[in-house]
Amino acid sequence: MTSTQKSPIKTRLSRSIGLSALILAVSGGVAFAQAVVVHGNRRVDAETIRSYAVGRENPQEIRESLLSTGLFSSVQVSRRGPQIVVSVQEQNSTVNRVAFEGNRRVKSEQLSSIVQSKAGGPLSQELINADVERLREAYRRAGYGLSSVSGRIAPLPNGRQDIVFTINESGKTGIKSINFSGNEVYSAGRLRGLMTSTESNFLSWIKTSDVYDPDRINSDLDLIRRFYLKNGYADFQIVNNAARFDETAGGWVIDVQVEEGPQYKVGNVAVDSALRDVDGAGLQRYVATSAGDTYNAEAVEKSLVALTTEVARRGHAFAQVRPRGDRDASGRLIGITYVVDEGPRVYVERINVRGNTRTRDFVVRRELDLGEGDAYNKVMIDRAERRLNNLGFFQKVRITNEPGSAPDRVVVNIDVEDKATGSFSIAGGYSTSDGIIGEVSLSEANFLGRGQFVRIAGTLGQRTQGVDFSFTEPYFLGYRVAAGIDLFSKFNDNYNTGRFESRVTGGQVRFTFPITEEFSITPRYSLYVTEIDIPNEYSRPYNDCTLPLPGITPGTDGALAPTAIYNCVTNGEATLAVKEAQGSTLTSLVGLNFNYNSLDSVQNPRNGFIAELKPEFAGVGGDSKFLRVAADARYYREIFDDVVGFLRVQGGHVQATSGNLRMVDHYFLGPTLVRGFAPSGIGPRDVLNDPTANAVGGTTYFGGTVEVQFPIWGLPRDLGLRGAVFADAGTLFNYDGGQGSAYTGCPTGSEARQYNVATGGGQYGQSNVGCIRDKNILRSSVGVSLLWQSPLGPIRFDYAYALTKDEGQWGTNPTTGITGKYGGDRLQAFRFSGGTRF
Structure with missing residues (x-):
C-alpha cells in the first residue's frame, strides 16, 4: 500500500469519527498504524516507518523515534484530523568507516561495540551525537570521567563519508566519596569496609576498585544488606542510593541512605510438618537457629537447606520448607x-x-543439587546460586526460571559472566628466618574452563630456595570430592640454628570429602626424602672429623695441638644428633585432616571458628617410624566496630613407633609458637659443643595466643594497614633421639643430660654422646604488630618482648674448661614476614 492510497478503514474513518474511535480502541496498534500517512520515502518501506508510530500518539515522540534510526536526515510529523502525517527525507550518504583517535586507555574494538554508527550504515548527525554521549558514559564507567569526546564527518570523493570520534582522555576519575546516612549501629567506615568498591586515595595508581561500576555497587549494597540481616537487624532496608558524577570534585559521589531498625534475637524455634510420615520434632536437630541467639538470616538459610535435603532423602522430593517469622x-x-x-x-x-x-x-551444572527431570526446588536453586558466586569464576551470576512446555514444567536459566581467574605474580621481601626472598608464581583457578586449580611457583632466597607445584580437581570422578597432588622441593640453610643444610623433596596426594558446609575430612599420603648435609668449608667448619680441614680440624697440623681440650666436639661443630642424621631419610606417611571452618571471611576474618586436627603415621615403608598428632584452633570475635579479638590454642606430640625418634622428625619451633623467640629458639638443644646454636627439637609442644586487631586511626581502610597487640605462651620439650644417662661429661651445672646419639666412636677423638638440655619451661611474651594486606600478599611486622624463657645455666665444660651459660633460649624481638610463601 503506498502512502497515497486509502484503505477501506480510512474511508470509514472519514465518514464517522465516533466509529473510528471505536475501531481504534478495539484494533489497537494495527488500526493506529493504518491511520499513519507516510510521505517522502523511497528506500525505506512505509510499513517500517508506521511501526515506529505504533503506541505513540505524541508527534514529537514519533519524530525522535524515527531520527534515532539514522535512516533519515529530517523527519516532520503532524496531525491531520484522525490521521498522523509523517514526512521524511532519507539519508543520501552511507558511512564508509568509523574511526577513533586519541584513545589509549580503551581499545578501538571495545569502542566500536558501543557506538551505533556502523560502516555501511546510514549517516546521521543525530546518531553521531548520541554515540558521543555513549562514549562519554563508557569513559565515565571506565574511571576516566573527565575525558572529552567529539564526533565529526570526514567526506570522501566517492560520496561516502567517514565518521571520526576524537577522544581527549583524562586522568583516572574514580569514586571520590561513599556517603552513608541513617546508620547508627555501624559506622560509615565499617560499612565502606564491607564493600569491594573503594574511594580514591593515594593508592589509586595501583588499584581499580575505586572505578565506578554500577553492577559492583549493587553487589556491594547486597553485601551490606546481608551483613545487617546476619547480625539481627531483620527490619534493615536501603531506603535510597544514588550515584552522581561531580565534575568539580573530579569523580563519582555515592550516597546511600539506610534504615537499620532494632536488633532482634531468636524467640521460639519450631518445625511444623504437614507431611503425614515426617515428624516435625524429629527434624529439629537439622535447624541451625536456637532460642536466645542473635537473629541470623544466614543461619535461617542453612536451616532451610538442611531441612529440605533431609525431607527429600525421606522420599518427599516435592516438599517445600519455608520460614515463618513471628x-x-x-x-x-x-x-x-x-x-x-x-x-x-x-x-x-x-x-x-x-x-x-x-x-x-x-562446571556450572554440577553446582546444582538437581538436574533436568528432577523435582523443582527453590531452596536448592538459591543454594546453587550462592555456590556459583563463591567459586570466584564469574563477575555475576543470576538464576531465573520460566514456564516450560506444560503447567508442571519449568525451565531454569543460569546467566553468568566469566571473569579472569589466572594470576602471575612476582613478590619479594625480607624474612627474619629466611633472609631476602623472592617468589615467582603462576596460578589458574579455572584451568581450561574446567574449574581445576593449578599453581606453580619458585622461590629464591638468601637462606632458602624451592619449587612447588599443586593441582586440584574439585569434582573427582564426578563426585563432590576434591582430589589434589602437590610436588615440592625446598632447600634450607640452617646455619643459625643447627649448623647443617637440609633439602626436602617429595609429593603428596590428597582427597577432601565435604561432610557439611563447615566440616570436611582430608585423607592424604605423603612421600618425601629429607637430605641432611653438614658443610665442610673453611668459613663453616662443622664437619665430623672424617674430612679434616688443615688449620681448622684439631690435630691435623701444628696450628692446633692434638690434645683432649681440642677435639672434634669442642670447636662449634654440628651436634652429634645432626651428624647421626646426615644423609637421606625416606618418609612414607599417611595422614588424616579433620577441618572445621565457620569463618565469615578467610582473607579477613572477624567472626567465626576454625580448627584442624591432624593425626599422621609414618612407617608404611621408608626410614621414619613415628606417630604424630597436631591440633590448631582459632576463634575470632568482633568486640567493637572493626575491633577483632582472636584466641588461638595449638599443640602436638610425636613419638617413635620403633627405636629412637630421628632428629629430623622432631618439632622445631620458635616464633610460630611464641613470638619474641628466634626460629628453633625454643626447646631442647645440645650444649656440649655449642651452647646455643644446636637445636635438636622436641616431641611435645603446646601454646596459646590472645590478640586484638584494630584499625589505625587516620589511614584509609583500603590501604590494608591494621594494628594489633598480643600475648603468647607456650613450650616445647622432651627430646627423644637417644638413651639418656648420667651427667658425666656434660658441662657442670648446665642441667644437661648425656645422650648416646651415635652408633660408634668417631675419629680424631670424636665422642658418641651429646649433652641435651631439655627443660619444660613455659615461655611467654607480649608485643605489638602491624598487619598489611599488601598487593604482594599479607605482610606482618611483630615486635615482642619475652616475659619468661629458659635462661640457661652457668656451667663449666669438663673437657674444655670453658665456663659460660649453656642451653638458653634464643630470642628475636623483631620479626617480619610477608609475601606468598610455601
Missing part, C-alpha cells in the same frame, strides 16, 4: 517456625547455561 517488636524477638509441606509437583524441564564464554557448562 515478630515481637516490643520484646525484639523473632520466633521462627519452619513449615514443611507438600509443594506443587513441578519438574525441571531444561537447564540453560548462558553467557559463559570460557567456563564449561558442566
Whole structure:
C-alpha cells in the first residue's frame, strides 16, 4: 500500500469519527498504524516507518523515534484530523568507516561495540551525537570521567563519508566519596569496609576498585544488606542510593541512605510438618537457629537447606520448607517456625547455561543439587546460586526460571559472566628466618574452563630456595570430592640454628570429602626424602672429623695441638644428633585432616571458628617410624566496630613407633609458637659443643595466643594497614633421639643430660654422646604488630618482648674448661614476614 492510497478503514474513518474511535480502541496498534500517512520515502518501506508510530500518539515522540534510526536526515510529523502525517527525507550518504583517535586507555574494538554508527550504515548527525554521549558514559564507567569526546564527518570523493570520534582522555576519575546516612549501629567506615568498591586515595595508581561500576555497587549494597540481616537487624532496608558524577570534585559521589531498625534475637524455634510420615520434632536437630541467639538470616538459610535435603532423602522430593517469622517488636524477638509441606509437583524441564564464554557448562551444572527431570526446588536453586558466586569464576551470576512446555514444567536459566581467574605474580621481601626472598608464581583457578586449580611457583632466597607445584580437581570422578597432588622441593640453610643444610623433596596426594558446609575430612599420603648435609668449608667448619680441614680440624697440623681440650666436639661443630642424621631419610606417611571452618571471611576474618586436627603415621615403608598428632584452633570475635579479638590454642606430640625418634622428625619451633623467640629458639638443644646454636627439637609442644586487631586511626581502610597487640605462651620439650644417662661429661651445672646419639666412636677423638638440655619451661611474651594486606600478599611486622624463657645455666665444660651459660633460649624481638610463601 503506498502512502497515497486509502484503505477501506480510512474511508470509514472519514465518514464517522465516533466509529473510528471505536475501531481504534478495539484494533489497537494495527488500526493506529493504518491511520499513519507516510510521505517522502523511497528506500525505506512505509510499513517500517508506521511501526515506529505504533503506541505513540505524541508527534514529537514519533519524530525522535524515527531520527534515532539514522535512516533519515529530517523527519516532520503532524496531525491531520484522525490521521498522523509523517514526512521524511532519507539519508543520501552511507558511512564508509568509523574511526577513533586519541584513545589509549580503551581499545578501538571495545569502542566500536558501543557506538551505533556502523560502516555501511546510514549517516546521521543525530546518531553521531548520541554515540558521543555513549562514549562519554563508557569513559565515565571506565574511571576516566573527565575525558572529552567529539564526533565529526570526514567526506570522501566517492560520496561516502567517514565518521571520526576524537577522544581527549583524562586522568583516572574514580569514586571520590561513599556517603552513608541513617546508620547508627555501624559506622560509615565499617560499612565502606564491607564493600569491594573503594574511594580514591593515594593508592589509586595501583588499584581499580575505586572505578565506578554500577553492577559492583549493587553487589556491594547486597553485601551490606546481608551483613545487617546476619547480625539481627531483620527490619534493615536501603531506603535510597544514588550515584552522581561531580565534575568539580573530579569523580563519582555515592550516597546511600539506610534504615537499620532494632536488633532482634531468636524467640521460639519450631518445625511444623504437614507431611503425614515426617515428624516435625524429629527434624529439629537439622535447624541451625536456637532460642536466645542473635537473629541470623544466614543461619535461617542453612536451616532451610538442611531441612529440605533431609525431607527429600525421606522420599518427599516435592516438599517445600519455608520460614515463618513471628515478630515481637516490643520484646525484639523473632520466633521462627519452619513449615514443611507438600509443594506443587513441578519438574525441571531444561537447564540453560548462558553467557559463559570460557567456563564449561558442566562446571556450572554440577553446582546444582538437581538436574533436568528432577523435582523443582527453590531452596536448592538459591543454594546453587550462592555456590556459583563463591567459586570466584564469574563477575555475576543470576538464576531465573520460566514456564516450560506444560503447567508442571519449568525451565531454569543460569546467566553468568566469566571473569579472569589466572594470576602471575612476582613478590619479594625480607624474612627474619629466611633472609631476602623472592617468589615467582603462576596460578589458574579455572584451568581450561574446567574449574581445576593449578599453581606453580619458585622461590629464591638468601637462606632458602624451592619449587612447588599443586593441582586440584574439585569434582573427582564426578563426585563432590576434591582430589589434589602437590610436588615440592625446598632447600634450607640452617646455619643459625643447627649448623647443617637440609633439602626436602617429595609429593603428596590428597582427597577432601565435604561432610557439611563447615566440616570436611582430608585423607592424604605423603612421600618425601629429607637430605641432611653438614658443610665442610673453611668459613663453616662443622664437619665430623672424617674430612679434616688443615688449620681448622684439631690435630691435623701444628696450628692446633692434638690434645683432649681440642677435639672434634669442642670447636662449634654440628651436634652429634645432626651428624647421626646426615644423609637421606625416606618418609612414607599417611595422614588424616579433620577441618572445621565457620569463618565469615578467610582473607579477613572477624567472626567465626576454625580448627584442624591432624593425626599422621609414618612407617608404611621408608626410614621414619613415628606417630604424630597436631591440633590448631582459632576463634575470632568482633568486640567493637572493626575491633577483632582472636584466641588461638595449638599443640602436638610425636613419638617413635620403633627405636629412637630421628632428629629430623622432631618439632622445631620458635616464633610460630611464641613470638619474641628466634626460629628453633625454643626447646631442647645440645650444649656440649655449642651452647646455643644446636637445636635438636622436641616431641611435645603446646601454646596459646590472645590478640586484638584494630584499625589505625587516620589511614584509609583500603590501604590494608591494621594494628594489633598480643600475648603468647607456650613450650616445647622432651627430646627423644637417644638413651639418656648420667651427667658425666656434660658441662657442670648446665642441667644437661648425656645422650648416646651415635652408633660408634668417631675419629680424631670424636665422642658418641651429646649433652641435651631439655627443660619444660613455659615461655611467654607480649608485643605489638602491624598487619598489611599488601598487593604482594599479607605482610606482618611483630615486635615482642619475652616475659619468661629458659635462661640457661652457668656451667663449666669438663673437657674444655670453658665456663659460660649453656642451653638458653634464643630470642628475636623483631620479626617480619610477608609475601606468598610455601
